[in-house]
Amino acid sequence: MRRRTTVGAVLAALVTTLVTGIMTIGASPADAAVGGSGPYPADYETSTGLPNHTIYRPQNLPSERLPLLVWGNGGCAASGTAQINFLREISSHGFLAIANGAPNGSGSTTSQMLTQSIDWAFAENSRSGSKYFGRIDTSRVAVAGFSCGGLEAYAVSADPRVTTTMIFSSGLLNDADDYQLRRLTKPIAYFIGGPSDIAYPNAMDDWGKLPAGLPAFMGNLNVGHGGTYDQVNGGEFARVAVLYLKWRLKGDTAAGAQFAGPDCGLCRSGQWQVQQKNLTLDGGTSSPSPSPSGSPSPSPSGSPSTGPGCTATYTVQDQWNGGFVAGVVVTAGSSAINGWRVTLTLPAGATIASAWNAVNTGTSGTVAFANVSYNGRIAAGQTAGFGFQGTGTGSGAVASCSAT
CATH class of the missing domain: 3.40.50.1820 (Alpha/Beta hydrolase fold, catalytic domain)
Structure with missing residues (x-):
């Protein structure tokens, strides 16, 4: 009371x-x-x-x-x-x-x-x-x-x-x-x-x-x-x-x-x-991966890619016992894109509880994220982002991006 x-x-x-x-x-x-x-x-x-x-x-x-x-x-x-x-x-x-x-x-x-x-x-x-x-x-x-x-x-x-x-x-x-x-x-x-x-x-x-x-x-x-x-x-x-x-x-x-x-x-x-x-400073692991179109991966600092298509940089923003918050930055290559799709392979035992600024298909294993109406179009070299909260451990996920 x-x-x-x-x-x-x-x-x-x-x-x-x-x-x-x-x-x-x-x-x-x-x-x-x-x-x-x-x-x-x-x-x-x-x-x-x-x-x-x-x-x-x-x-x-x-x-x-x-x-x-x-x-x-x-x-x-x-x-x-x-x-x-x-x-x-x-x-x-x-x-x-x-x-x-x-x-x-x-x-x-x-x-x-x-x-x-x-x-x-x-x-x-x-x-x-x-x-x-x-x-x-x-x-x-x-x-x-x-x-x-x-x-x-x-x-x-x-x-x-x-x-x-x-x-x-x-x-x-x-x-x-x-x-x-x-x-x-x-x-x-x-x-x-x-x-x-x-x-x-x-x-x-x-x-x-x-x-x-x-x-x-x-x-x-x-x-x-x-x-x-x-x-x-x-x-x-x-x-x-x-x-x-x-x-x-x-x-x-x-x-x-x-x-x-x-x-x-x-x-x-x-x-x-x-x-x-439940406060920790864990996080900051990132795993950029090139898109299937062959654009190079961004540097560890997250700089934009220089090739066509898009890249995705994954970062654990917060980790606590039993859960985590992660973010993904999508970077367009040398040409503007009108939509994107990020494929994320989660660590064993990790699941997605909620996501924002993207629509996810699946909650564990290999999960696909697609842009929403307001963040699909990205100018050359520019970025958009989304995030999600998960259960388990977020470190070690692998992300890839393709333009749609």
């Missing part, structure tokens, strides 16, 4: 207050350093194709593809600049971040707006003529939110395109919503403001009900419900969010060492109270 009645009422009241723009308790907002502290100075823009949203992007798009973060604001407030310092800081480290709500907008948001952000980003990545054409890593998608926005993130976490969830100072309000926990299959991280955070009991209750085997991180920083979003460059919450996203969406195991293991960086920080479930 959850202790939610009183907490839920208080949190609901606080959500109402947050809508008015009071995002930090007992502190006045501070201006962010222009562009954030990352290597890609960032700001925000809007798009007529995605009304009522705010898009944070590096001012000059880097050569590396941008993983995607979609964000629900505190109070479910429809102001996409409500956590501007925090989101601009994340984007400056090479991420595309899309917040619900127009810049300085008013009103309230819904979880469907997070789905709209993902839809738009995937479409732009595939649209010839878009500045984002082939520039978004659609195999790496995080959904996240603060307070009421965290509830929106929970609602979207089951989207097959989402590869990790981040909950900031939030937790389910009612036992009737616990089904959202039971359907979680991708890694999740909680960043909570400590016992003085009104969402603390809700978050800890959720933590105790996560599915067995789910990779999960819980960090408590004693700053209360308001977090550090309005501090310069988003403060400590932004710093750890960037590290988590580098780990989960860019495969940076040095960043992952801040979260995983008994001697993790945040464990030793003296600031954070840390709990872990």
Whole structure:
């Protein structure tokens, strides 16, 4: 039984207050350093194709593809600049971040707006003529939110395109919503403001009900419900969010060492109270294989192939006792392709539980994956990606690709 009645009422009241723009308790907002502290100075823009949203992007798009973060604001407030310092800081480290709500907008948001952000980003990545054409890593998608926005993130976490969830100072309000926990299959991280955070009991209750085997991180920083979003460059919450996203969406195991293991960086920080479930830094094995058309394999770093057809590079992104998450990057050769098919031979005993950004035929042994409607067309030398969660051990799978 959850202790939610009183907490839920208080949190609901606080959500109402947050809508008015009071995002930090007992502190006045501070201006962010222009562009954030990352290597890609960032700001925000809007798009007529995605009304009522705010898009944070590096001012000059880097050569590396941008993983995607979609964000629900505190109070479910429809102001996409409500956590501007925090989101601009994340984007400056090479991420595309899309917040619900127009810049300085008013009103309230819904979880469907997070789905709209993902839809738009995937479409732009595939649209010839878009500045984002082939520039978004659609195999790496995080959904996240603060307070009421965290509830929106929970609602979207089951989207097959989402590869990790981040909950900031939030937790389910009612036992009737616990089904959202039971359907979680991708890694999740909680960043909570400590016992003085009104969402603390809700978050800890959720933590105790996560599915067995789910990779999960819980960090408590004693700053209360308001977090550090309005501090310069988003403060400590932004710093750890960037590290988590580098780990989960860019495969940076040095960043992952801040979260995983008994001697993790945040464990030793003296600031954070840390709990872990099923976290390992295993992963990073890749097995590129040429397509039947004879194009050469990419280098171990995953560089695009130079021949016709396509190549597939397989990577274990996370491995835990009894399960794993893997990703596959499909790279077109010297000519554009209009569709692709990846054949993956899994290790003995491994099975596929769920897949995103591709349709699979079979779940064990040799499995075929075909593109979906939004990621089949790939320009010469460009990439698309998909991922899946499996049971067993993911290391050692062999992938091959053919253009269709």
